[in-house]
Amino acid sequence: MADFTPTSETKSALRKLAEPLADVTAFDNIVKGVVTNNPFGCTPYNQAGADYPGVLCSREGYTARIVYQDTVAKPIALITIRSPTIAGFTTVANHIVEDPAIATGLGGTPVRDFGNERYTSTLKCHDPNGEIYYVNFSRDRVTLTSFSADAIQSKVETWADTVAALA
Numbered sequence: 507m508a509d510f511t512p513t514s515e516t517k518s519a520l521r522k523l524a525e526p527l528a529d530v531t532a533f534d535n536i537v538k539g540v541v542t543n544n545p546f547g548c549t550p551y552n553q554a555g556a557d558y559p560g561v562l563c564s565r566e567g568y569t570a571r572i573v574y575q576d577t578v579a580k581p582i583a584l585i586t587i588r589s590p591t592i593a594g595f596t597t598v599a600n601h602i603v604e605d606p607a608i609a610t611g612l613g614g615t616p617v618r619d620f621g622n623e624r625y626t627s628t629l630k631c632h633d634p635n636g637e638i639y640y641v642n643f644s645r646d647r648v649t650l651t652s653f654s655a656d657a658i659q660s661k662v663e664t665w666a667d668t669v670a671a672l673a
Contacts, residue, residue: 603617628641
């Protein structure tokens with residue numbers, strides 16, 4: 507019987523944040539800053555006949571929670587929404603909070619549960635050495651995946667050390 511033979515040695519690394527990012531704006535500023543400023547020195551590339559920038563957002567998602575409370579602030583109902591964009595996340599969450607029919611139907615007062623909101627974004631990066639790797643952002647961690655060269659981890663760590671919110 508044949509054995510599997512490793513064809514590459516990919517690594518992953520995790521940075522758990524001391525404090526979760528304050529809000530979706532802080533999260534978005536960090537992610538957009540990487541895409542716009544390319545602090546890892548990523549290079550554009552061509553794959554299967556298509557051109558790609560050195561850094562691109564390959565996936566994102568945003569989750570909001572609206573808690574309905576009774577007259578003594580006891581939770582009696584919960585609505586969770588998920589959106590693929592910040593605009594959708596904000597619009598729908600605000601609409602739910604402001605909708606009196608929903609509040610009446612659930613019998614409570616709506617309150618955004620900002621502390622339990624979740625945000626994720628995955629950036630696909632092309633290193634000058636030809637490797638494609640991913641930097642995954644969430645509210646409480648940054649994960650670097652699918653890389654082989656230690657220099658990639660070093661670049662990402664060096665950049666993260668300059669961003670106070672990523673301590």
